């Protein structure tokens with residue numbers, strides 16, 4: 413059980429109930445360590461790599477290893493607490509958004525933004541069955557984000 417309830421962020425506190433139920437359903441213990449790692453992904457709403465999550469939890473979990481963080485993230489993904497973003501040729505990233513959505517990827521800063529597209533969610537593979545089995549449907553639009561564009565223009 414949790415020794416001290418986090419007070420910093422109200423939105424994450426509101427999610428705690430859902431998180432607790434999810435862990436219980438899978439027979440997993442929600443330790444303080446797991447909670448902090450999960451918070452580092454869910455609170456920000458961005459798409460951090462395992463290394464970035466590791467950097468974020470170091471102040472509160474000074475003895476944690478990158479390997480432990482990585483294994484925890486993979487476990488959270490398995491139970492549906494976060495999702496894994498596979499951007500080709502980049503390292504694995506994680507995010508709190510577990511609903512179907514798509515991504516805008518900046519090729520300069522490697523920033524990722526969520527991009528809802530209901531039309532794309534309904535795409536049916538043309539040769540479904542013949543080709544094989546589709547495991548995920550994810551659009552990845554690549555380009556240069558606004559802040560990187562501004563830097564290019566500015567100098």
Ligand SMILES: [Zn+2]
Pocket residue numbers: 518519520521522523556557558559560561
């Ligand atoms: Zn950018």
Ligand SMILES: [Zn+2]
Pocket residue numbers: 459497507509513514515525526527
């Ligand atoms: Zn996303």
